[in-house]
Amino acid sequence: MPLSAAPSDRNRETTPNVVALPGVRDDVALITGLRAGETWARAAFFDRYAPDVERILRRILGYEMHTDMADLVHDTFVQAIASLERLRDAAAVRGWIHAIAAHTAYRTIRARRARRWLRFWEPALIPEVAVADVDPDVREAYRRTYQVLDGLPADERVAFALRYIDEMDLGEIAEACRVSLSTIKRRLGRAEARFARAAQRDDVLCSWLKEGGRWTT
Amino acid sequence: MDDLKSQLSRLGKTVASVSDETADPATLQNARRRWLGATALTAGAIESPPRRRALWVSLAMAACLACGVLLWTFALPRTPAISFSVVSGNAGAPEAAGAVGQWVAPESNAPLDLRFSEGTVVTLTPGARMRVTDTSPRGATLLIERGAIHAAITHRDVDTRWSLQAGPFEVRVTGTAFDARWDPTTETFELTMIEGTVVVSGPRLPSERVVVAGEQLVVSSTRMELRTGGAVPVPVPSGSVASASGQPGLAAPSAAALADAAPASSGAASSGAASSVAAAGVAAVDPSRPQEPGWKALARAGKHRDAMEAAESSGFSGEMARASAAELMSLADVARFAGRPARAREALLAMRRRFGARGSSAFLLGKIATDQLGSPGEAATWFETYLQEEPGGALAEQALGRVLEIRKRDAGAGRLVAERYLARYPNGAYAALARSLVVPR
Numbered sequence: 001m002p003l004s005a006a007p008s009d010r011n012r013e014t015t016p017n018v019v020a021l022p023g024v025r026d027d028v029a030l031i032t033g034l035r036a037g038e039t040w041a042r043a044a045f046f047d048r049y050a051p052d053v054e055r056i057l058r059r060i061l062g063y064e065m066h067t068d069m070a071d072l073v074h075d076t077f078v079q080a081i082a083s084l085e086r087l088r089d090a091a092a093v094r095g096w097i098h099a100i101a102a103h104t105a106y107r108t109i110r111a112r113r114a115r116r117w118l119r120f121w122e123p124a125l126i127p128e129v130a131v132a133d134v135d136p137d138v139r140e141a142y143r144r145t146y147q148v149l150d151g152l153p154a155d156e157r158v159a160f161a162l163r164y165i166d167e168m169d170l171g172e173i174a175e176a177c178r179v180s181l182s183t184i185k186r187r188l189g190r191a192e193a194r195f196a197r198a199a200q201r202d203d204v205l206c207s208w209l210k211e212g213g214r215w216t217t
Numbered sequence: 218m219d220d221l222k223s224q225l226s227r228l229g230k231t232v233a234s235v236s237d238e239t240a241d242p243a244t245l246q247n248a249r250r251r252w253l254g255a256t257a258l259t260a261g262a263i264e265s266p267p268r269r270r271a272l273w274v275s276l277a278m279a280a281c282l283a284c285g286v287l288l289w290t291f292a293l294p295r296t297p298a299i300s301f302s303v304v305s306g307n308a309g310a311p312e313a314a315g316a317v318g319q320w321v322a323p324e325s326n327a328p329l330d331l332r333f334s335e336g337t338v339v340t341l342t343p344g345a346r347m348r349v350t351d352t353s354p355r356g357a358t359l360l361i362e363r364g365a366i367h368a369a370i371t372h373r374d375v376d377t378r379w380s381l382q383a384g385p386f387e388v389r390v391t392g393t394a395f396d397a398r399w400d401p402t403t404e405t406f407e408l409t410m411i412e413g414t415v416v417v418s419g420p421r422l423p424s425e426r427v428v429v430a431g432e433q434l435v436v437s438s439t440r441m442e443l444r445t446g447g448a449v450p451v452p453v454p455s456g457s458v459a460s461a462s463g464q465p466g467l468a469a470p471s472a473a474a475l476a477d478a479a480p481a482s483s484g485a486a487s488s489g490a491a492s493s494v495a496a497a498g499v500a501a502v503d504p505s506r507p508q509e510p511g512w513k514a515l516a517r518a519g520k521h522r523d524a525m526e527a528a529e530s531s532g533f534s535g536e537m538a539r540a541s542a543a544e545l546m547s548l549a550d551v552a553r554f555a556g557r558p559a560r561a562r563e564a565l566l567a568m569r570r571r572f573g574a575r576g577s578s579a580f581l582l583g584k585i586a587t588d589q590l591g592s593p594g595e596a597a598t599w600f601e602t603y604l605q606e607e608p609g610g611a612l613a614e615q616a617l618g619r620v621l622e623i624r625k626r627d628a629g630a631g632r633l634v635a636e637r638y639l640a641r642y643p644n645g646a647y648a649a650l651a652r653s654l655v656v657p658r
Contacts, residue, residue: 032598035624036593036594036623037593037626039414040414040427040429043253043414043416043427046252046253047249050245050248050249051245054240054244055240058239059233059236062236070245070247070251071248073245073248074248074251077248077252085630138234138235139235141228142232142235145232164229164232165229165232165233166233167230192221192222192225196221196225205228208224208228209221209225209228
C-alpha cells in the first residue's frame with residue numbers, strides 16, 4: 001500500500017487509515033516533536049508519562065504536608081525539557097523520565113531537611129491518611145513506614161521506596177538513580193538494614209515484619 | 218536475609234496500595250494545566266536557577282508578582298470580553314447581536330454564522346443548535362446541543378482560550394480550524410481537525426486526547442476511533458454564509474467527515490452522520506445555475522483564488538477523488554497559492570496515497586508545514602523523507618538546508634545536521650549557517 005500518512009505514522013498502521021487508541025506516535029516521534037517545540041508533543045508527552053511520574057513521586061515521598069504533588073510533577077517535566085538535549089536515545093524515554101522523577105523526589109527530601117532549622121518551616125509531618133475503607137492497622141503501618149523512611153539518608157530512601165514500594169527491579173532502580181548495579185545493591189543493603197533496625201523499635205512495624213517468628217538482618 | 222526481603226516486599230505492597238488510595242486525581246489535572254499553560258518550551262529554553270539562589274529568585278519573583286497584581290488591579294484598563302453577532306445565510310437577513318446563554322439555530326436550510334469580534338467564525342449547519350455559554354477577553358465557551366458546526370478560531374496570542382462542549386465531551390481549542398458534530402440520540406461525537414490541534418476529554422477517552430490536523434476522532438457508546446490521513450471536509454453547501462461573503466478561509470461546515478481517499482471508497486463518507494451532511498451539500502447544488510468555468514481552466518489562467526472557490530463549490534473531496542496525479546498536483550498548487558495550506562496538504566497526501574508519488578510531494582508537504590502551517594516538527598520529517606526518497610534530487614540541498622534551519626535552535630541536533638550539510642554542500646546556500654552551528658573541536 002502506498003504511503004498515506006506522515007512518515008512517523010508508518011509503523012503503527014493496523015488497518016488503512018484507522019488505528020486503535022492510544023499509541024498514535026511512538027517515543028521517537030514524541031521526542032522529535034518536543035525538540036521542535038510542538039504543542040501536541042508537549043501534551044502527549046505529559047499524558048503518556050505523568051501517571052508514572054506522579055506514582056514514583058508519591059511512593060517515594062508519601063502523603064505529607066507541605067508538599068504540593070502537582071508542583072513536583074510539573075517540576076519534573078520542566079526538568080525533563082531542560083535536559084532534553086542530553087537524551088541520546090529517544091527510545092529510552094521511560095527510563096530517562098523515571099530518573100528525573102526520582103531525582104526530583106531526592107531533591108525534595110534534601111530541601112525539606114535543609115530547611116528544618118527554620119521554625120516556620122517545620123519538617124513535614126506525617127498526617128493521618130484521608131482514605132476511607134482502609135483498615136486502621138494498614139493505615140498505621142503506612143504512616144509508620146514513612147516515618148521510618150524519614151530517618152534514612154535521601155539516596156537510601158529513594159532506592160528503598162523504588163525497590164519495595166514501587167517494585168522496580170534492580171536494573172530499573174540503578175537507571176533511575178543513575179548509578180551502577182553494584183552501587184545500587186550496596187545502597188539497598190544499607191537501606192534494608194537501617195530500615196529493619198528502626199522497624200524493630202516500632203511496635204506496629206515490628207509486628208508486620210516479624211511474621212514467621214524470625215527477624216533477621 | 219531472604220526472609221527480610223520478602224517481609225519488606227509484603228509491607229511495601231501494603232504501603233503501595235494505601236499510597237494509591239491516597240492519590241488525588243486533581244494532582245495530574247493541576248499539573249497538566251500548568252504544563253500546557255506555560256509558554257512554549259523548547260530544549261535549552263529553560264535553565265534551572267542555581268539552587269543557592271533559588272530563595273532569592275523566589276522572593277524577587279514574589280515581589281514582582283505582587284507589584285503585577287497591584288498594577289493589574291488598580292492601574293491597567295480591563296479588556297472587555299469578546300462579543301459576537303449572528304448572521305443567517307438567507308439573502309437579505311439582517312445581522313443580529315448575539316447574547317451569551319441564548320440558543321441559536323438556523324431557521325431554514327441555510328447555514329448560520331456566529332461572528333466574534335476578534336475574528337473567529339463558527340458556522341452552524343442546518344439542523345444544528347448551540348449557544349455561547351461564556352465569553353472572556355481571551356475566548357468563549359460554546360455548547361452544542363445537536364448537529365454539526367465548523368469553527369475557524371482566531372489566535373491572537375498564546376493565551377487564547379476557546380472551548381467547546383458537546384454532551385459529556387469537552388474540546389479545548391489550541392488549534393485553528395475544525396469540524397465538530399454531536400448527535401445526542403446516538404451519543405456520538407465526531408471531531409475532524411483541519412488545521413492546528415485540540416485537546417478532547419470525555420467518556421471512553423482514558424485521558425485527555427490530543428487531536429491534530431488531518432485526524433478525525435469518533436467516540437460513541439459503542440466505539441472509539443482515531444482516523445488519520447484522510448480527514449477531508451465535504452463540499453460547501455450552496456448558500457453558505459461564508460461562500461456568499463467571499464471569504465475563502467471561512468468555509469461552511471463540512472461535518473466531521475472522513476472521506477477516505479482510497480479509490481474504492483472515495484466519495485463514501487465513513488459515517489452515517491457524515492454522509493447525511495455530505496448529501497446535503499450535494500443536494501444544495503442548483504442544476505439551473507449557469508455553468509461556471511471549472512477550477513482547472515481557472516488554474517491554467519493563473520486565477521488561483523477563483524480556481525480554489527470553484528473546486529470548493531463543486532466539492533473538493535470529489536475533485537480530489539476524480540483527479541489524476543497531475544491534476545492533484547495542480548489542485549495542491551491552487552490551494553497553496555490561494556492560501557489554503559490544509560487543502561494543499563490533502564491533495565499532496567492523496568497523491569502519495571493513490572499514485573505512490575515520492576520526492577517532490579514530500580518536499581512540498583514540508584514547505585507547507587513550515588511556511589504556512591507553522592509546524593516545524595512535521596516539516597522536518599517531510600524534508601527528511603524527501604532526502605530518503607531522492608537523496609540526489611534537485612531539491613536535496615534545499616531540503617537539508619530547511620532541516621538545518623528548523624533544527625538550529627536545538628544545539629545538539631543542529632550541529633549534527635550542520636555537519637551533514639557541510640559534508641555534502643561545503644559551498645551551499647546554507648553553508649554559513651551550518652558553520653556557525655558546528656562547534657570547533
